[in-house]
Amino acid sequence: MDTQAGKATAAASANAGALARYRGDFLREVEERVEEGEWVKMCMQCGVCAGSCPFGPHWEHSPQKLFMMIRAGKRDEVLGSDAMFMCTSCYNCVVRCPRKLPITHIMHGLANYAHRLGLAPKGQPTREFATMFWNNLARTGRINELRLTLGHYFRNGFAAGIREALTMKAVGLGLLKAKRLNPLEIVGGHGVKDVKGLHAIIARAREIEDRKQGLRS
Numbered sequence: 162m163d164t165q166a167g168k169a170t171a172a173a174s175a176n177a178g179a180l181a182r183y184r185g186d187f188l189r190e191v192e193e194r195v196e197e198g199e200w201v202k203m204c205m206q207c208g209v210c211a212g213s214c215p216f217g218p219h220w221e222h223s224p225q226k227l228f229m230m231i232r233a234g235k236r237d238e239v240l241g242s243d244a245m246f247m248c249t250s251c252y253n254c255v256v257r258c259p260r261k262l263p264i265t266h267i268m269h270g271l272a273n274y275a276h277r278l279g280l281a282p283k284g285q286p287t288r289e290f291a292t293m294f295w296n297n298l299a300r301t302g303r304i305n306e307l308r309l310t311l312g313h314y315f316r317n318g319f320a321a322g323i324r325e326a327l328t329m330k331a332v333g334l335g336l337l338k339a340k341r342l343n344p345l346e347i348v349g350g351h352g353v354k355d356v357k358g359l360h361a362i363i364a365r366a367r368e369i370e371d372r373k374q375g376l377r378s
């Protein structure tokens with residue numbers, strides 16, 4: 162099921178399956194299905210991560226808050242939060258946490274789980290760009306910068322794309338001059354030698370992840 166509608170149906174059914182399986186025990190769900198989720202119960206709510214995070218004053222849910230909400234069973238609020246998508250992987254929290262929780266990994270694990278269940282906030286910019294980046298990369302194993310840039314600029318339509326491209330004209334010309342942007346990439350672009358092999362590896366990894374997250378039996 163690779164179409165958008167197919168993915169949405171699979172996500173909705175995985176979400177329904179998770180609700181039926183865990184019956185309100187969200188902590189157990191996170192422990193079993195989210196990367197490094199088994200660490201959440203070790204949090205002692207000291208607040209060091211919240212105080213160390215550069216996003217501290219700007220987001221609604223710090224890691225400390227999210228971990229408390231997970232234990233309180235606030236599934237909708239956690240999986241619908243955009244906080245995990247804003248984590249910049251600076252690792253400030255990880256090096257300072259007295260309990261040594263792999264906070265950054267849990268944040269990304271939660272983001273991935275919410276995304277795959279179709280519960281992540283729609284239009285969240287980091288999530289949209291990450292999806293675009295991944296789809297671009299997974300095609301040939303190498304990023305096609307030109308297509309990625311065009312996809313990003315024109316994501317809101319043609320006129321908005323032209324406007325956004327013009328504001329970045331100087332950067333684009335600089336990249337072309339420095340041979341960091343190849344116009345010929347529009348017709349193909351470079352890739353790894355064994356693209357078929359790469360796709361087989363990705364498919365296998367997805368299968369393992371799907372099973373863990375209840376997206377296939």
Ligand code: SF4
Nearest residue numbers: 204205207208210258
């Ligand atoms: S620093 Fe560690 S123990 Fe303290 S609130 Fe954050 S995750 Fe919990």
Ligand code: SF4
Nearest residue numbers: 214248249251252254
């Ligand atoms: S790794 Fe993420 S959650 Fe941790 S301090 Fe940095 S931005 Fe905040």
